[in-house]
Amino acid sequence: MSLLAELRRLQDDLVAMERQEAHTLATIAPAYGLSACNLLHFIAFHRSNHPGLVTSLRERGLSSLEGCDGHLAASLGAVIRVLEQLEGQAPQALPPPGGPSHRQSLELQRSRSQALFGPSAQLGSRVIMVTLPAEAAHHPTLIAELVEAGMGIARINCAHDDPAIWERCIAKVRRANQATGRSCRVAMDLAGPKLRTGPLPQAPGVVDGRPRRDRYGRLLSPARLLAVPVSLSSSLPPGVGGSPEESVLPILAGGWTHLEPGHRLRGRDGSGRFRELQVMEVGPEGLRLSCSQRCRFTAGLRFVQEGGEGALVVAPLPPIPGERLLLVGDRLRLTAGPTEAADAIPCSCPEVFSCLRVGEPVVFDEGRIRGVIETVGPEEVVVVISDARPRGSRLRADRGINLPESVLSLPALTAKDMQDLEFAASHADIINYSFVHDAADVDALHQHLARQGREQCALVLKIETRRAFLNLPRLLLAAMRRGAPFGVMIARGDLAIECGWEALAEIQEEILHLCSAAHVPSIWATQVLDSMVRHGTPTRAEITDAAMGARAEALMLNKGPNITATLQTLQTIAACMETLLPEHGRHQDQWLSCLAFASTVPLRVGQSEGCLG
Helix, strand or coil: CCHHHHHHHHHHHHHHHHHHCHHHHHCCCHHHHHHHHHHHHHHHHHHCCCCCHHHHHHHCCCCCCCCCHHHHHHHHHHHHHHHHHHHCCCCCCCCCCCCCCHHHHHHHHHHHHHHHHCCCCCCCCCEEEEECCHHHHCCCCHHHHHHHHCCCEEEEECCCCCHHHHHHHHHHHHHHHHHHCCCCEEEEEECCCCCEECCCCCECCCEEECCEECCCCCEEECEEEEEEEHHHHCCCCCCCCCCCCEEEEEECCCHHHHCCCCCEEEEECCCCCEEEEEEEEEECCEEEEEECCCEEECCCCEEEECCCCCEEEECCCCCECCEEEECCCCEEEEECCCCCCCCEEEECCHHHHHHCCCCCEEEEHHHCEEEEEEEECCCEEEEEEEECCCCCEEEECCCEEECCCCCCCCCCCCHHHHHHHHHHHHHCCEEEECCCCCHHHHHHHHHHHHHCCCCCCEEEEEECCHHHHHCHHHHHHHHHCCCCCEEEEEEHHHHHHHHCHHHHHHHHHHHHHHHHHHCCCEEEECCCCHHHHHHCCCCHHHHHHHHHHCCCCEEEECCCCCHHHHHHHHHHHHHHHHCCCHHHCCHHHHHHHHHHHHHCCCCCCCCCCCCCC
16 A cells, blocks of 8 residues: 555544544544644554554655644644655545644644643643642741742642641632742642551550661661650650660659769660660750660560669650561451451452452552452452562551452542542632542532532643543543543552553553643643652653653652752753643754854764763
8 A cells, every 4th residue: 555545544534433423523622622623633643553654654764643632633734745746646525523623733832731731831831849848837938939839729638637737728829820920720639549558556655766887887877766755755855865876765753863874774665675774864855875886665664773772664656557578378257346456457448349350450559568368258359469579568457458450339529528528629729539430420529519509610630540631532522522631640659550660651642642632631640850849859760751741831849858950850850841841842952052062073984082982
């Protein structure tokens, strides 16, 4: 088949798809008519197997149709017309498919981004969404600093905190908008039917004193502790302890008053081993102690002075979250209700048990622990652990459970979501829809918003499961029926677990292309500059990931101690990438500056020196 015949066949496929889905197009809101048509063209084009087409087009000096996702029919028609002229053939009499022109496509993408994200979503400008921590509700300046630094969307996750915290955060965002003159919208995530491990009995509290050692185990400095009588512990000023290496140890009032610097105390620590403590200093607030070995203190432990009357008794300590230590081969029981058994942990949504089958995989805690279902019952599911750390992995309460190969029949809107939706619909600018799976889920949310009089509330579909990814075209078409602004979040964390780490790169590319074809803004989310948010320094891979994410209309940062500095860094990365994106027409200057630099470097052909040598 000739190249022209192949292109005409593809054009016929586009027209046939329009006719086949005419009933779907009839339900689309007028504002999304061109976009829905182009999305169908995109699907029809990529359903066809046309190997070598790109190479053949490039060899003829024609557009390869790559990067034409948003205006596929118009670009395909233009290539056909040029090729018809080159080959001296008359144009076809059949009517060409519909769809937007290149200019219309750019305008649709621009206007949709501004409608969803606000005035900050100008052409060539990436919006940054920041997840707000609960502390932001009480911090005097954090939200104002984030807005000033360029936060375009403040994200509140309804899975955490309560309406009082949410309302305080939203009020601070609104005040910061007025004070800075900037635009920052509020997005609220509905939690959805997220499967998590349930509560576990709390474990006794512990204070861990650790000495510093070099890699050979030689002592660099002993463990340092500040032992404080419980009557004073509640009045300790912030930062007491003198240094991060000094732990505060509550003790009972009594025998410690007989102790003086230089005295030694012996006793068993929480592990049952004998430990020796040395008194370094005695003050009105208590004792400063040192220990050359690691010492774990639990309530009631007693350390006695050698040859003296002094003693130290550890006071009751705050309990710590319970956990389950899991090794490969262990059997873990997921239960429908609370449990104290050492081999069991509750499931937050036991309704899924009826959907599970023997042999299906189970993933815990974002992929850190994996297992396979051995037995299924109405009250519990037994999972054999297949992947954990060599010395065991710890599973705690409120950790995610993923069932990547199970077909779950859970509604996307839970009872809690219904309550949160009342608040979100009246306070938020955008609602992020978690665990949406099919068009019926989109319709259900539309109906709830309509009952609250918020038909035009902006919506973001979070694509975080295998089913959502496979159903994405239908999800987009369903959202287009309402005519209100909407976008798509690429929730890469759950997607990687659901679909496999190896497939994530391909999946996020496909989502970007589908959103471009539908002129729908996309959000690049999960672990963007995660190391910098948590520890202050990004990895090289994260810099590259953030740069690739700049192809989306927005990027999302998770909360962390270094969020403001990370936001500024991400702004810089996105700004640099914007000048290189072809659709903005500014990438040529970058190449010219590169060539200008190269012209100043002496070229020595055949040697390693020089830009081109």
